[in-house]
Amino acid sequence: MSFWSRLSVTILLAACVTGAEDATATATAAAQAESLWKDKVQPLLAERCYECHGEKKAKHDLRLHTKEGILKGGKELGAAVIPGKPDLSPLLKLVKLPADEQGAMPEKGSRLTKEQLGWISDWIAGGAPMPENAKKSIEAAKPAEGEPKKK
Numbered sequence: 001m002s003f004w005s006r007l008s009v010t011i012l013l014a015a016c017v018t019g020a021e022d023a024t025a026t027a028t029a030a031a032q033a034e035s036l037w038k039d040k041v042q043p044l045l046a047e048r049c050y051e052c053h054g055e056k057k058a059k060h061d062l063r064l065h066t067k068e069g070i071l072k073g074g075k076e077l078g079a080a081v082i083p084g085k086p087d088l089s090p091l092l093k094l095v096k097l098p099a100d101e102q103g104a105m106p107e108k109g110s111r112l113t114k115e116q117l118g119w120i121s122d123w124i125a126g127g128a129p130m131p132e133n134a135k136k137s138i139e140a141a142k143p144a145e146g147e148p149k150k151k
Contacts, residue, residue, distance in 0.1 A: 030127060034129045040116075044120075045064050051108070052106075060076055064080065067132065077090040081124055081128045083124065084124070084127050085124065086120070092117070095111075096117060
């Protein structure tokens with residue numbers, strides 16, 4: 001086998017290994033993002049956002065209780081989340097604003113913690129996966145009347 005043939009085979013094998021590693025990393029990131037949605041982000045939105053941006057009320061025409069609402073967004077800013085792009089996602093930008101700046105969210109209560117901001121950022125960076133039946137699962141995440149809120 002000539003030098004060029006051996007080199008070609010080596011490059012081809014390296015590309016296959018790298019491609020498999022990339023696919024595994026992508027699948028792992030997607031699974032982590034799905035878990036973040038279910039365990040952290042969805043309950044956080046239910047607790048801190050639905051009062052103003054939920055099924056009963058949609059301030060600025062923004063609803064965060066459905067997948068469609070999150071991806072459609074409101075009138076003023078468009079999509080609330082741009083999957084894969086946390087730095088361009090209005091939802092993350094607004095919750096990161098200092099409390100005294102116009103548009104800072106949430107308007108009521110304390111600011112989100114660095115940990116909570118990290119959950120949102122990581123979820124968006126992971127592609128912002130939400131189940132097709134997000135509304136049903138979001139409603140299930142909300143505590144029943146009289147039950148303590150999840151932390």
